[in-house]
Amino acid sequence: MTIALKKLSLTVNGKAVDPVDVPDTMMMQDFLYEYLNLTGARMGCGQGICHACTVIVENDDGTLAEMRTCITGAHWFEGRKVRTIEGHAKRDASGAITQLSPVQQAFIEHFSFQCGYCTPGFVTGATVLLDELKRQPVARADLERAISEALDKHICRCTGYVRYYEAVRDVILNTPGLIKA
Amino acid sequence: MNKRTVLWTAIVLALLALLVLGCVFFGLFEKSVVAKDVDQPLSPEQMKTLAVRGAYVAVAADCYACHTAKGGAPWAGGLPFTTPFGTIYATNISPDKEHGIGNWTRAEFHRAVRDGVGKGDTHLYPAMPYASYRLMTAEDVDAVYAYLMSRPPMKVANKPNDLNFPFNIRRVLTFWNLVNLPADMPPLDAARLEIWNRGRYVVDALGHCGECHTPRNIMQGMKASEYLKGAVLEGVVAPDITKDGLARMGFDPVLLPAFMKSGISAQGAMTNQMFEVVHFSTQYMTGEDLAALSAYLFDLDKLPDKPASPTQPKPVAVAPELATAARGNYLALCSGCHGIEGQGIPHVVVPLSTNASLRLASARNLIHTVLNGIPGQHFPGLERMQPMPGFKDQLDDRQVADLANWLRAEWGGETPSAKAEDVAAIRRDE
Structure with a gap:
C-alpha cells in the first residue's frame, strides 16, 4: 500500500502551520505528535471513549468545540483553528509560561489530579464548558448538572472526579457572568 | 320508481348496513380459535409442571420486553407504545388479583392471547401481537399461563391509555379483528421436515x-x-x-x-x-x-454443515469528485474506529465492509446511524460495542448523502440512490 499524501494547513495555538504533506489516513493525534511535537493531548483508549486526547476547535462564530484527536483524521482540521493543551497558558516572548489559565490554576489549587494522564482532556472539557456558560449562563441550582454533563465523558482512574468537579465549580462561581442572576 | 320507493329502499339499506355494522361491533362475527376444553381449570400439579416449560415459551415469545417498563417491576407493564392513534401502555400481567391477571381463568388467558379479547370481554389493542400469538398451540399458552401465575404478584396499577376517538372505544377492534386476524395455525406441512x-x-x-x-x-x-x-x-x-x-x-x-x-x-x-x-x-x-x-x-429442511465462504459485492463506480469528498469525510470522521478498510475493531466497533446496512435496498438505516449514532450496548457473554457518536452537527445533508452513497457503492455494491432531501427527512425524524 502506498501512502497517499495530502496538503494540510491549519492554525494551532494561534500559529499558522504552513501546508505540509500529511498521509490522508493519519489521525490528528499522530499529526500533533509527529509533525508538531505537541504531545500534551494524551493517547488513552484510541477508541474515542476516554477523552484524554481532546483539543479545542475555535469555530468561526467564536464558539468552542471539543474534538477527540485519536479518532478524528488530521485532514478534518484543514483550515480550522485548534487549541491544544499547550495553548491554554499565557507565555512570554521566549515561550515560557507566565500565567496558567483559570482552569489549570484551579486544578492545581484543588489537587485535582494524581497521575495527570487525563488532565489535558479535563482542562479542554472544562474550558469549553466555561465558554458555553459565558454565552448561556446557568442557574445556580443547575450548575452541578451542567458540570456533570460536560465532564461525564472524561475518564479519570485516580481521583474519583470529585476534585476536578470542585475545581471547575470554583472557577465558575468566581467568574462573573456564568451564573444566572 | 317513484321518489317514495327510492327513499324507502335507501332507509332499508341503511338500516341493514347499520345492522351488519352492529353485529360486527357486538362481536357476532368474531371467530375464536380457543377450544372449549380450556374451560376446564388446570390442576395445581399441572400448573407446576407447565410453569417450567412456560418460562422458556415466555422467553421465546418475548413477553417480558413489553410487559416490563424500563426500570419497572417485573411483569407489571407500563411500557408506552406510541402509535398513530395515540399512546398505549403495556399492562400488568403479574398474578396480582387487583392490577394483574391473578383473577383470570385459564380460558380467559387463552382468549386474550389468541383472540385478543381479555377478561370481561375487553378487547386488546393489536400492539399486543395476538395476531401472531393466535398461532400458538394451546399447550404453549397453558405453559405461559402457568409460568406467569407462578411469578410474584406486583401491586402496580395499569396506566390508562391515551388514544384518540374512535380508537379509545375498544370494541372498534372487532372490525380490525374481522379483517386482520389469521385463521388458526396451518397444519404441519407434511412435505417439509x-x-x-x-x-x-x-x-x-x-x-x-x-x-x-x-x-x-x-x-x-x-x-x-x-x-x-x-x-x-x-x-x-x-x-x-x-x-x-x-x-x-x-x-x-x-x-x-x-x-x-x-x-x-x-x-x-x-x-x-x-x-x-x-x-x-x-x-x-x-x-x-x-x-x-x-x-x-432460508426455506431449508436441513442446515448446511459449514457456512458458505462470504462473498463481497462488486463495488459500483461513483463519480470521482463524490468519491474524493466522501472518502475524505470517511477518513476524517469514521476511519478512526471503523478502519481505513472498513474492518472495524473486534469487541469495540463493527466492520463496515461487510455491514448489512450497506447492502439493504434502502440507505435509510445507514443515514440514520450516521446522523444519530448508536448508544453503547452490552451483548451476551461480556461482549460489547462502544457507543457511536452521531454526526448530525458535523456533516450537512449533502455530505451525509455522499458518504452513504460512497460507502454503499464501495462495500455494499449498491448503486447510489440517497439524496440530500432524504437525509433532511431522516434528520427531521420522518
Missing part, C-alpha cells in the same frame, strides 16, 4: 417476527402479500428477512442462528428494537429453535 415446521412456528407464532418485518396495510394489519419483506419502524428499516433479503444482507443459514444468539456478526450488531429482542429473547433460545428459525427463513 420437522425443523422447517418448527421454524415456521418459532418465526410466526412465538417470535412474532412479522409484527415488525412485515409491512402493514392501511388498517395497520400485516400485509400477507408482503410477508417478512421489511418495513420502516420508528425511523429505521426492519429489514427484509425473506431468504432473498437475508442473503442480500450477507447472512447465511449457518451464521444466522449465531447472530440471533450473540447479536454480533460480520454484518453488524443488533440495534434498536432487535437489540432488545436479542437481549430478552433470542439469546436464550435453544440451539434447535434457532436452527429451526434459520431453516424456515
Whole structure:
C-alpha cells in the first residue's frame, strides 16, 4: 500500500502551520505528535471513549468545540483553528509560561489530579464548558448538572472526579457572568 | 320508481348496513380459535409442571420486553407504545388479583392471547401481537399461563391509555379483528421436515417476527402479500428477512442462528428494537429453535454443515469528485474506529465492509446511524460495542448523502440512490 499524501494547513495555538504533506489516513493525534511535537493531548483508549486526547476547535462564530484527536483524521482540521493543551497558558516572548489559565490554576489549587494522564482532556472539557456558560449562563441550582454533563465523558482512574468537579465549580462561581442572576 | 320507493329502499339499506355494522361491533362475527376444553381449570400439579416449560415459551415469545417498563417491576407493564392513534401502555400481567391477571381463568388467558379479547370481554389493542400469538398451540399458552401465575404478584396499577376517538372505544377492534386476524395455525406441512415446521412456528407464532418485518396495510394489519419483506419502524428499516433479503444482507443459514444468539456478526450488531429482542429473547433460545428459525427463513429442511465462504459485492463506480469528498469525510470522521478498510475493531466497533446496512435496498438505516449514532450496548457473554457518536452537527445533508452513497457503492455494491432531501427527512425524524 502506498501512502497517499495530502496538503494540510491549519492554525494551532494561534500559529499558522504552513501546508505540509500529511498521509490522508493519519489521525490528528499522530499529526500533533509527529509533525508538531505537541504531545500534551494524551493517547488513552484510541477508541474515542476516554477523552484524554481532546483539543479545542475555535469555530468561526467564536464558539468552542471539543474534538477527540485519536479518532478524528488530521485532514478534518484543514483550515480550522485548534487549541491544544499547550495553548491554554499565557507565555512570554521566549515561550515560557507566565500565567496558567483559570482552569489549570484551579486544578492545581484543588489537587485535582494524581497521575495527570487525563488532565489535558479535563482542562479542554472544562474550558469549553466555561465558554458555553459565558454565552448561556446557568442557574445556580443547575450548575452541578451542567458540570456533570460536560465532564461525564472524561475518564479519570485516580481521583474519583470529585476534585476536578470542585475545581471547575470554583472557577465558575468566581467568574462573573456564568451564573444566572 | 317513484321518489317514495327510492327513499324507502335507501332507509332499508341503511338500516341493514347499520345492522351488519352492529353485529360486527357486538362481536357476532368474531371467530375464536380457543377450544372449549380450556374451560376446564388446570390442576395445581399441572400448573407446576407447565410453569417450567412456560418460562422458556415466555422467553421465546418475548413477553417480558413489553410487559416490563424500563426500570419497572417485573411483569407489571407500563411500557408506552406510541402509535398513530395515540399512546398505549403495556399492562400488568403479574398474578396480582387487583392490577394483574391473578383473577383470570385459564380460558380467559387463552382468549386474550389468541383472540385478543381479555377478561370481561375487553378487547386488546393489536400492539399486543395476538395476531401472531393466535398461532400458538394451546399447550404453549397453558405453559405461559402457568409460568406467569407462578411469578410474584406486583401491586402496580395499569396506566390508562391515551388514544384518540374512535380508537379509545375498544370494541372498534372487532372490525380490525374481522379483517386482520389469521385463521388458526396451518397444519404441519407434511412435505417439509420437522425443523422447517418448527421454524415456521418459532418465526410466526412465538417470535412474532412479522409484527415488525412485515409491512402493514392501511388498517395497520400485516400485509400477507408482503410477508417478512421489511418495513420502516420508528425511523429505521426492519429489514427484509425473506431468504432473498437475508442473503442480500450477507447472512447465511449457518451464521444466522449465531447472530440471533450473540447479536454480533460480520454484518453488524443488533440495534434498536432487535437489540432488545436479542437481549430478552433470542439469546436464550435453544440451539434447535434457532436452527429451526434459520431453516424456515432460508426455506431449508436441513442446515448446511459449514457456512458458505462470504462473498463481497462488486463495488459500483461513483463519480470521482463524490468519491474524493466522501472518502475524505470517511477518513476524517469514521476511519478512526471503523478502519481505513472498513474492518472495524473486534469487541469495540463493527466492520463496515461487510455491514448489512450497506447492502439493504434502502440507505435509510445507514443515514440514520450516521446522523444519530448508536448508544453503547452490552451483548451476551461480556461482549460489547462502544457507543457511536452521531454526526448530525458535523456533516450537512449533502455530505451525509455522499458518504452513504460512497460507502454503499464501495462495500455494499449498491448503486447510489440517497439524496440530500432524504437525509433532511431522516434528520427531521420522518
